[in-house]
Amino acid sequence: MIEIPVDLGPRSYPILVGTGALATVGAQLAKRGVGRRVVLVSDATIARLHGDPVHHSLTVAGFDVARVEVPEGEQAKCLDVAADLWNRLLDLGCDRTSTVVALGGGAVGDLAGFAAATYMRGMNFVQVPTTLLAQVDASIGGKTAIDHPQGKNLIGAFHQPRMVIVDPGTLATLPEREFRSGLAEVIKHGIVLDAGYFGDLEASVRPLLDRDPATLDRVVAGSCRLKARVVERDEREAELRWVLNYGHTIGHALEAATGFERWIHGEAVSLGIIAEARLAEYLHISRPSTTERQHRLLARQEAPGRARVLRPGPGDRFVPDRARRASRGRAASPRGARLGGAYRPRSRWVRSRFCLASRKSGLAPTAAWKWATASAALPVCTSARPKLF
Ligand SMILES: NC(=O)c1ccc[n+]([C@@H]2O[C@H](COP(=O)([O-])OP(=O)(O)OC[C@H]3O[C@@H](n4cnc5c(N)ncnc54)[C@H](O)[C@@H]3O)[C@@H](O)[C@H]2O)c1
Ligand SMILES: [Zn+2]
Numbered sequence: 001m002i003e004i005p006v007d008l009g010p011r012s013y014p015i016l017v018g019t020g021a022l023a024t025v026g027a028q029l030a031k032r033g034v035g036r037r038v039v040l041v042s043d044a045t046i047a048r049l050h051g052d053p054v055h056h057s058l059t060v061a062g063f064d065v066a067r068v069e070v071p072e073g074e075q076a077k078c079l080d081v082a083a084d085l086w087n088r089l090l091d092l093g094c095d096r097t098s099t100v101v102a103l104g105g106g107a108v109g110d111l112a113g114f115a116a117a118t119y120m121r122g123m124n125f126v127q128v129p130t131t132l133l134a135q136v137d138a139s140i141g142g143k144t145a146i147d148h149p150q151g152k153n154l155i156g157a158f159h160q161p162r163m164v165i166v167d168p169g170t171l172a173t174l175p176e177r178e179f180r181s182g183l184a185e186v187i188k189h190g191i192v193l194d195a196g197y198f199g200d201l202e203a204s205v206r207p208l209l210d211r212d213p214a215t216l217d218r219v220v221a222g223s224c225r226l227k228a229r230v231v232e233r234d235e236r237e238a239e240l241r242w243v244l245n246y247g248h249t250i251g252h253a254l255e256a257a258t259g260f261e262r263w264i265h266g267e268a269v270s271l272g273i274i275a276e277a278r279l280a281e282y283l284h285i286s287r288p289s290t291t292e293r294q295h296r297l298l299a300r301q302e303a304p305g306r307a308r309v310l311r312p313g314p315g316d317r318f319v320p321d322r323a324r325r326a327s328r329g330r331a332a333s334p335r336g337a338r339l340g341g342a343y344r345p346r347s348r349w350v351r352s353r354f355c356l357a358s359r360k361s362g363l364a365p366t367a368a369w370k371w372a373t374a375s376a377a378l379p380v381c382t383s384a385r386p387k388l389f
Contacts, residue, residue, distance in 0.1 A: 035097030132182025181266025
């Protein structure tokens with residue numbers, strides 16, 4: 001098992017990655033000195049596919065385990081479901097020494113984490129992510145949330161898990177489209193944080209798409225490590241964590257403008273990455289060859305039958321155009337990006353204005369766009385390790 005420490009002082013925790021790791025959840029939790037009561041939260045699909053090994057390992061390790069099922073996907077992230085979970089925790093007599101174990105995708109993790117963050121002002125929480133997106137992204141960093149009618153993830157808290165146990169073996173049952181969508185985040189990590197990792201992805205596309213266990217272990221652990229380093233430096237997303245928004249300004253616009261129906265998250269992010277990479281070219285902070293490398297890799301991971309999404313016609317300009325339309329004309333102009341000094345806004349005030357504007361419009365026009373464009377020119381472009389680390 002690969003152990004990746006996340007160093008956050010008193011809130012430090014390990015990420016444990018390895019095929020077969022599900023069976024070790026109980027033994028690992030027993031090392032953390034938590035109380036006997038464990039509540040295993042998952043949706044019906046995950047419970048059926050992967051619930052038993054986790055339940056068994058917890059029981060063998062001496063925990064009293066109760067299982068709670070929540071609705072699948074985004075439907076779980078609402079106040080009613082959170083309230084049901086709080087009620088169950090109360091009925092089970094949970095206190096702050098008890099542990100919520102979230103077994104599932106990002107939706108289960110966000111909901112269960114939110115309930116754990118708020119129950120008695122915070123109880124123990126463990127992430128056992130089962131989608132690729134959750135393994136390399138959502139489970140790391142302590143962001144928890146439910147949705148509000150006015151927008152996604154608006155109600156939430158930072159609450160770091162006691163540990164994250166990642167079993168890439170669970171990806172064997174993940175639908176192809178979900179798997180490939182998660183790869184967009186993996187590729188994003190390579191683009192903005194580590195040229196060497198990006199090169200490894202380029203060289204491993206085939207075994208990766210075939211979900212070869214050794215390749216998955218290596219790639220997932222690599223991505224977790226990169227995300228962990230960012231979280232360590234910027235726990236509450238004040239600055240650096242924004243680099244992880246690369247592709248998301250336009251990606252979110254596309255998702256919102258199409259009612260979250262046409263593309264799943266990673267597909268929209270793939271489009272966003274290409275559009276933002278193009279924008280970086282227009283701003284002369286990146287080269288066409290940099291965009292091409294990103295484009296080539298993203299196109300290879302596209303789900304069959306959806307391949308045309310990333311195969312635009314001559315000129316390749318339709319992506320930014322479409323994104324601008326999707327954002328109802330509110331997307332940033334290059335001039336807006338220059339406001340921030342091309343690479344970063346000069347003051348906290350400027351940044352906060354842009355944050356506010358982006359929240360109001362449902363987009364992150366200038367600030368995130370600026371980060372996006374700046375990050376597009378990072379390691380892939382220079383083939384050097386970024387300054388970040
Ligand atoms: N907290 C964060 O930092 C963060 C970061 C990114 C995304 N998110 C959130 O994550 C959510 C999306 O997460 P997601 O992409 O993991 O999707 P998801 O949690 O909605 O799960 C998608 C579907 O896959 C199924 N599934 C999960 N694992 C499976 C497996 N191993 N085999 C078969 N089916 C499986 C689930 O039952 C569900 O139907 C969004 O709500 C998003 O806001 C949070
Ligand atoms: Zn994302």
